[in-house]
Amino acid sequence: MNPLAVNAPYPAPAPPAAPPSPLAGGAGGAALAVRQLAVHLDGRPILNDLSFHVNPGEFLGILGPNGAGKTTLFRALLGLVKPQAGSIVLPRPAEAGQTAVGYVPQSRQIDPELPMHAWDFVCLGLPHAIRPWLNRADKRAVQEALELTGAARLARQSVGRLSGGERQRIYLAQALVRNPRLLLLDEPTSNLDPGAQEDMAAVIDRVRRERSAAVLLISHDVNLVNRYADRILYLTPRRHAVGTVDEVMRTEVLQRLYGGKVDVLRADGKLLVTITGEPAAGICRH
Numbered sequence: 401m402n403p404l405a406v407n408a409p410y411p412a413p414a415p416p417a418a419p420p421s422p423l424a425g426g427a428g429g430a431a432l433a434v435r436q437l438a439v440h441l442d443g444r445p446i447l448n449d450l451s452f453h454v455n456p457g458e459f460l461g462i463l464g465p466n467g468a469g470k471t472t473l474f475r476a477l478l479g480l481v482k483p484q485a486g487s488i489v490l491p492r493p494a495e496a497g498q499t500a501v502g503y504v505p506q507s508r509q510i511d512p513e514l515p516m517h518a519w520d521f522v523c524l525g526l527p528h529a530i531r532p533w534l535n536r537a538d539k540r541a542v543q544e545a546l547e548l549t550g551a552a553r554l555a556r557q558s559v560g561r562l563s564g565g566e567r568q569r570i571y572l573a574q575a576l577v578r579n580p581r582l583l584l585l586d587e588p589t590s591n592l593d594p595g596a597q598e599d600m601a602a603v604i605d606r607v608r609r610e611r612s613a614a615v616l617l618i619s620h621d622v623n624l625v626n627r628y629a630d631r632i633l634y635l636t637p638r639r640h641a642v643g644t645v646d647e648v649m650r651t652e653v654l655q656r657l658y659g660g661k662v663d664v665l666r667a668d669g670k671l672l673v674t675i676t677g678e679p680a681a682g683i684c685r686h
């Protein structure tokens with residue numbers, strides 16, 4: 401089977417289908433299996449006929465323009481929006497205390513005056529987060545998550561006073577504290593300078609290697625994704641493609657996704673996407 405899958409244009413909203421069975425069936429060894437997923441919001445198709453899988457320890461980058469449905473996909477995986485059709489098979493926790501999914505949301509604002517140490521903020525990822533009830537295993541899990549994300553030195557600092565890059569690590573540690581098998585990261589490198597972006601991507605790469613967690617990472621930086629992702633899912637408002645960066649980031653593939661006008665250029669090993677000769681700011685921030 402051709403590993404590059406480009407779907408058909410999204411059709412008009414279909415009548416409501418039989419409700420999906422989110423945990424039905426088996427993922428066949430995959431950490432996540434999405435089959436023919438359709439999500440409509442306010443009667444408008446946002447995702448349609450979306451199928452892909454992610455293996456344990458695999459890093460899937462999710463690219464696409466603003467409004468393509470990347471966050472909506474995460475919300476569907478988290479059970480926060482109800483699909484119109486299709487199925488989502490999540491991994492089963494392998495051990496007590498483990499969770500299927502860890503999530504770092506796109507919005508990571510914290511009140512600068514929040515009277516909470518970074519350690520306590522990470523504890524919020526535990527099912528029983530109040531300090532007097534933490535047992536030894538909980539404390540070890542928090543410490544390990546802080547160490548894995550390179551944030552142990554931040555444990556006693558006020559979380560609201562951390563820099564953007566430090567805060568990102570603390571959010572990631574919170575998502576990791578229950579050792580999820582699947583990690584959903586919504587633009588974890590946004591608003592970071594290039595050095596901090598590289599550090600964060602390296603931390604995420606380490607997490608998936610050391611914990612064999614499958615990683616789904618939404619980003620607008622195709623070159624960062626190119627360095628770390630095994631495959632990418634490229635979403636546009638009407639179509640999507642799944643494959644390696646080399647398979648998907650090609651002029652002919654993006655022209656099919658966007659309906660023409662797009663060029664993919666390569667220079668010094670970097671990718672640049674342009675639309676009708678202009679840098680593609682209007683389409684995507686590559």
Ligand SMILES: Nc1ncnc2c1ncn2[C@@H]1O[C@H](COP(=O)(O)OP(=O)(O)OP(=O)(O)O)[C@@H](O)[C@H]1O
Binds near residue numbers: 465467471472
């Ligand atoms: N609760 C909602 N009700 C109706 N429409 C919504 C809702 N949430 C999002 N949308 C719409 O769904 C579309 C996809 O939004 P989504 O946030 O998934 O895009 P995205 O690819 O993550 O974009 P960005 O790159 O800007 O974060 C957008 O047109 C958005 O306006």
